Amino acid sequence: MPANSSSLSGQGQTVCVTGAGGFIASWIVKLLLEKGYSVKGTVRNPADPKNSHLMELEGAQERLTLCKAHLLDYESLKEAIQGCDGVFHTASPAIEDPEQMMEPAVTGTKNVMMAAAEAKVRRVVITSSIGAVYMDPNRSPDVVVDESCWSDLEYCKNTKNFYCYGKTVAEQGAWDLAKKKGVDLVVVNPVVVIGPLLQPTVNATTIHILKYLNGAVRTYANAVQGYVHVRDVALAHIVVFETPSAAGRYICSERVLHRGEVVEILAKFFPEYPIPTKCSDEKNPRKQPYKFTNQKIKNLADPKNSHLMELEGAQERLTLCKAHLLDYESLKEAIQGCDGVFHTASPAIEDPEKMMEPEVTGTRNVMTAAAEAKVRRVVLTSSTWTPTGALMLSLMNLAGVILSIARAPSQLNEMALQNLYCYGKTVAEQGAWDLAKKKGVDLVVVNPVVVLGPLLQPTVNATTIHILKYLNGAVKTYANAVQGYVHVRDVALAHIVVFETPSASGRYICSERMLHRGEVLEILAKFFPEYPIPTKCSDEKNPRKQPYKFTNQKIKDLGIEFIPVKQCLYETVKSLQENGHLPIPKLAEDSVKTH
Numbered sequence: 190m191p192a193n194s195s196s197l198s199g200q201g202q203t204v205c206v207t208g209a210g211g212f213i214a215s216w217i218v219k220l221l222l223e224k225g226y227s228v229k230g231t232v233r234n235p236a237d238p239k240n241s242h243l244m245e246l247e248g249a250q251e252r253l254t255l256c257k258a259h260l261l262d263y264e265s266l267k268e269a270i271q272g273c274d275g276v277f278h279t280a281s282p283a284i285e286d287p288e289q290m291m292e293p294a295v296t297g298t299k300n301v302m303m304a305a306a307e308a309k310v311r312r313v314v315i316t317s318s319i320g321a322v323y324m325d326p327n328r329s330p331d332v333v334v335d336e337s338c339w340s341d342l343e344y345c346k347n348t349k350n351f352y353c354y355g356k357t358v359a360e361q362g363a364w365d366l367a368k369k370k371g372v373d374l375v376v377v378n379p380v381v382v383i384g385p386l387l388q389p390t391v392n393a394t395t396i397h398i399l400k401y402l403n404g405a406v407r408t409y410a411n412a413v414q415g416y417v418h419v420r421d422v423a424l425a426h427i428v429v430f431e432t433p434s435a436a437g438r439y440i441c442s443e444r445v446l447h448r449g450e451v452v453e454i455l456a457k458f459f460p461e462y463p464i465p466t467k468c469s470d471e472k473n474p475r476k477q478p479y480k481f482t483n484q485k486i487k488n489l490a491d492p493k494n495s496h497l498m499e500l501e502g503a504q505e506r507l508t509l510c511k512a513h514l515l516d517y518e519s520l521k522e523a524i525q526g527c528d529g530v531f532h533t534a535s536p537a538i539e540d541p542e543k544m545m546e547p548e549v550t551g552t553r554n555v556m557t558a559a560a561e562a563k564v565r566r567v568v569l570t571s572s573t574w575t576p577t578g579a580l581m582l583s584l585m586n587l588a589g590v591i592l593s594i595a596r597a598p599s600q601l602n603e604m605a606l607q608n609l610y611c612y613g614k615t616v617a618e619q620g621a622w623d624l625a626k627k628k629g630v631d632l633v634v635v636n637p638v639v640v641l642g643p644l645l646q647p648t649v650n651a652t653t654i655h656i657l658k659y660l661n662g663a664v665k666t667y668a669n670a671v672q673g674y675v676h677v678r679d680v681a682l683a684h685i686v687v688f689e690t691p692s693a694s695g696r697y698i699c700s701e702r703m704l705h706r707g708e709v710l711e712i713l714a715k716f717f718p719e720y721p722i723p724t725k726c727s728d729e730k731n732p733r734k735q736p737y738k739f740t741n742q743k744i745k746d747l748g749i750e751f752i753p754v755k756q757c758l759y760e761t762v763k764s765l766q767e768n769g770h771l772p773i774p775k776l777a778e779d780s781v782k783t784h
């Protein structure tokens with residue numbers, strides 16, 4: 190998991206970890222201390238040497254307090270949780286004996302939730318299990334196990350899987366209480382957790398591995414299971430605690446392996462041990478791994494995309510699929526089962542090595558995958574502008590010039606070399622049209638000019654930098670150039686309108702207005718006089734470039750009413766300020782207060 194665990198984001202916060210001396214909890218305590226948190230760890234007996242490793246962790250002497258608590262003793266939990274910002278509830282018996290399992294798992298979880306509600310903690314993170322997710326005999330092998338799956342309680346009981354039964358009932362109870370008491374709950378569902386032990390005792394899942402090394406068993410089971418590293422599980426707990434948008438359940442699994450594969454890996458690393466080579470079940474076919482996704486927790490660990498899961502409806506209807514434009518299989522998997530595709534991914538850069546392949550081959554891959562999935566329509570985001578010269582390709586009839594270059598790259602002329610972005614987009618779009626014809630794909634293309642407007646993502650994209658540089662003092666003059674501008678919301682809407690309108694076909698230019706760069710800066714200076722906006726053109730010799738004529742009538746005929754460019758520029762700057770990309774000058778803040 191790539192998330193950074195070393196920043197001191199926990200400074201000044203106190204959290205409680207239940208069952209602190211256990212295998213997973215010890216790792217959670219270790220990472221929390223490393224991040225600067227103060228930790229109250231509950232253990233049944235602080236004096237027991239099996240918990241002595243905790244006080245040896247880095248930062249423990251200063252920021253770890255061990256609290257004596259039992260899951261069935263509400264008062265002891267209440268005392269431990271009081272005054273905490275968050276709770277990590279990890280304590281649970283990991284045994285199949287229903288008598289010993291059920292009460293601490295179910296009533297214990299209820300007690301923790303009640304105490305957390307009473308203490309008004311910011312968030313509770315519960316360590317549930319894949320056992321509460323995948324035990325369902327009616328799930329078809331093709332179904333990808335994700336966070337929406339729940340184990341079937343009757344099946345768990347009938348097959349005497351009391352651990353899974355207990356974890357499922359406990360998790361369901363926690364969700365009910367979270368709703369009733371208004372507790373912000375997030376759940377981590379790990380598979381079999383293995384990895385280095387911090388504690389001196391051997392926990393149940395480590396015994397699962399140990400028995401294949403110490404001669405305790407002579408055969409391995411015909412079974413499959415998911416496996417994950419204990420450090421990743423601990424980190425997942427902290428990431429879901431720290432990420433405001435985290436919600437619901439998070440499956441934590443690296444890979445599903447047949448037990449035969451586990452022993453093979455062990456035998457390769459440790460041939461000196463009597464590792465079994467025979468399966469205990471030679472009659473039945475080898476059990477097949479179940480499909481699962483760990484994408485939800487992976488996405489959370491990549492903050493660049495975290496805004497997506499915060500969009501309205503995202504929790505219920507947005508799935509993020511890992512895919513690369515040059516990895517056909519990943520695109521195929523994402524597109525399979527879709528009614529339509531909006532192909533918007535593209536590197537918006539001038540470096541030909543980084544630009545051309547994803548642009549051209551990527552578009553071809555998307556078109557081929559869309560053809561294979563028999564989608565109803567593909568909407569491609571092409572372009573009409575170049576960063577260097579505002580070429581409205583289709584209108585100025587330059588597409589033909591560049592396309593002829595595309596067919597004979599050795600003849601790249603000066604213009605194409607200067608406009609590689611434009612060159613790449615043109616070759617990619619032309620390729621898409623060719624493939625659409627060959628494979629019978631219903632393709633519609635949107636050709637936007639420079640797209641501006643409020644950012645939903647936390648990073649700043651290329652066209653927004655185009656504006657930012659005039660506000661933050663990065664440039665002292667402006668270019669003698671003209672460009673078309675359009676609001677990002679209109680561009681997004683245009684994509685949807687052309688997708689939804691059966692009669693839509695061909696290309697749609699998306700531009701509100703053509704402006705000279707000098708006009709852009711005049712608008713900005715009127716709205717935001719507090720910034721050092723250039724007033725001089727870098728080219729004072731040549732006459733001012735004139736805007737070219739264009740039409741946006743075709744997309745207007747489909748009902749798009751463009752937001753005025755002035756509003757678009759205003760909203761762009763406001764969004765840069767609100768997202769912390771553009772400091773608000775002190776003077777401006779003061780003047781706001783005094784007016």
Ligand SMILES: NC(=O)c1ccc[n+]([C@@H]2O[C@H](COP(=O)([O-])OP(=O)(O)OC[C@H]3O[C@@H](n4cnc5c(N)ncnc54)[C@H](OP(=O)(O)O)[C@@H]3O)[C@@H](O)[C@H]2O)c1
Pocket residue numbers: 207208209210211212213214232233234258259260261279280281282283293297316317318319356378379380381382383392393394
């Ligand atoms: N390991 C895995 O593969 C795995 C996979 C999925 C989910 N989980 C879940 O992860 C959590 C931790 O598992 P683990 O592998 O780290 O197990 P572990 O090492 O056995 O730790 C369990 C902890 O729970 C505490 N505990 C048990 N009953 C208690 C009670 N009645 N009152 C107070 N504390 C109690 C234990 O305290 P004592 O030391 O005092 O006994 C111990 O600290 C459990 O909720 C488990 O269901 C584990």
